[in-house]
Amino acid sequence: GESVGLHLPTLSVQEGDNSIINCAYSNSASDYFIWYKQESGKGPQFIIDIRSNMDKRQGQRVTVLLNKTVKHLSLQIAATQPGDSAVYFCADQIGNQFYFGTGTSLTVIP
Amino acid sequence: DAEITQSPRHKITETGRQVTLACHQTWNHNNMFWYRQDLGHGLRLIHYSYGVQDTNKGEVSDGYSVSRSNTEDLPLTLESAASSQTSVYFCASSPGIRRAEQFFGPGTRLTVL
Numbered sequence: 001g002e003s004v005g006l007h008l009p010t011l012s013v014q015e016g017d018n019s020i021i022n023c024a025y026s027n028s029a030s031d032y033f034i035w036y037k038q039e040s041g042k043g044p045q046f047i048i049d050i051r052s053n054m055d056k057r058q059g060q061r062v063t064v065l066l067n068k069t070v071k072h073l074s075l076q077i078a079a080t081q082p083g084d085s086a087v088y089f090c091a092d093q094i095g096n097q098f099y100f101g102t103g104t105s106l107t108v109i110p
Numbered sequence: 111d112a113e114i115t116q117s118p119r120h121k122i123t124e125t126g127r128q129v130t131l132a133c134h135q136t137w138n139h140n141n142m143f144w145y146r147q148d149l150g151h152g153l154r155l156i157h158y159s160y161g162v163q164d165t166n167k168g169e170v171s172d173g174y175s176v177s178r179s180n181t182e183d184l185p186l187t188l189e190s191a192a193s194s195q196t197s198v199y200f201c202a203s204s205p206g207i208r209r210a211e212q213f214f215g216p217g218t219r220l221t222v223l
Binding site for chain 1: 141143145150152153154155158160168170200202211212213214215216217
């Protein structure tokens, strides 16, 4: 069954502000995590991933933080832009299977 | 460019009919997956395959079947469509290695009347 969830179903931010989207997981066997972005009418698109032996990973305008002690994952988006409006969800891998959270809908206010 | 495609993008069918959704990937990935996405749920795994002639049941496999006769394709069949199978279906693929992302297709919106 699912081992990940998301804290907030919706999030609104002002353009230019930073966004933080949170995710909790329950299975300590999870060893790989991915953040996906899904725009309306499209398939999920990979944003960034992190392995369980790391606690931080940075990409272009995005940072993922992993706290294994409290089983918490967050996605930070710097200088949020209108094009960032989408649903974001995390996924964790246990063995060969992925388990997906329900998503946070991010709305960027111009 | 390598890609993953799904067809049809939209389908309306009637209860009891057999429906097949196509998924085709050109990455030569070993692993392929079918998910359904419904409001209030994360993506839920229906069936998956780790290679030709390999198929496995996922979390919500009842009423669905798949076959893998080649690397590129994993068609999903609804043997007798039910209204509860109205959903958006996503196909995904990944290389056959651990800790590798899944690449998703654009989805098929299926309505069963």
